[in-house]
Amino acid sequence: MRRTALLPLVLLAASAFAQDPLTKYMYPLNKPLKTPKVIVDTTDIPSLAPWAAKAKQIVEEWYPYMTSMLATEDWKAPKEIRLVFKKKIDAPAWAAGNEITFSGEWLTAHPDDMGIVVHELTHILQSYPGIEGGIDRGWLVEGIADYIRWWRYEPESPRSRPDPAKAKYTDAYRTTAGFLAWTSAKYDRGLVMALDRAFRKRQDPVPEFKRLTGKDIDTLWAEYLATVK
Ligand SMILES: [Zn+2]
Structure with a gap:
């Protein structure tokens, strides 16, 4: 009796999940990967040792989160990550x-730029x-x-808005990042992981915009720009 009563409920739940319209409002999260050994080299600029120690901590703590945000399920992770500090x-x-090289000159002038570690670790x-x-x-x-x-990593930091008269989604860096954030929030929070997965499969990631949102990238960009005017 119990078994027959449960079956229709299970089937109903499974079919509702397959077409779940709420999934697009959730960030998909992969299984986090364990941080490999992190090696720091400040022999060229020993004064940066304290900064380098903080950078190592960011890599160790953020690596699992960051791998869970990307399509790293089949990725062959490096055995170690090297953080190398050069004078210039x-x-x-x-x-x-598996190596990040930092400019001692830049970090000495911009010691607050810890987020640079996350950008480079993403690469x-x-x-x-x-x-x-x-x-x-x-x-x-x-x-x-x-x-x-x-x-x-640092969503509270202030940032400039793109100039609608000049900006293009191919401008890279923060302009493209802002567009990804807006499109993810409005249409599908799985966008960045889907783009990342296409790159890993050697496929052009741009058609993923249309597949996930139903709109091509130029249409989405025009919608986004209308919000930053
Ligand atoms: Zn970069």
Whole structure:
């Protein structure tokens, strides 16, 4: 009796879940990955050792969260992550493979820029293979890194709004990140994970906008710009 009474309820729950219109209001979360060993090298600029220790702490604490926000389910994670501090490089920081190189000059002038660690760590987690056909979506790679930094790690930080007369969604960094945040909140909070998953499969991620929202990227961008005027 109990069994027959339960069955229709289970089926009803399963079919409701399959078409659940509420899913788009939730961030999908993957299984978090364990932080690999983090190695710090400040031999070139020992004065940054305290900053480097904080950077290591951010990597150790945020790596599991960040992997849960991205499509890292089949990703071959590095065995260790290296944080290397140089007196001076031609950028505030960059990431290559499992290593982030920081500019001592930049960090000495901007010690509050801890969020740079999250941006660069996102690049390590991305490690995207190239898209089939050589399509360049570098602007979206940077947009995702800034989205994780500015909308998930430090969402309370003040930020400039894009100039509707000049801005394009391909501007990368915070402009693209703001667009991702707005589109996620309005249409589907699974957007960034879906874009990330497409990159990992060597697919062009741009069609994911249409698949998830029903609208193409140019239409969405026009809607977004109308909100920042
Ligand atoms: Zn970047």
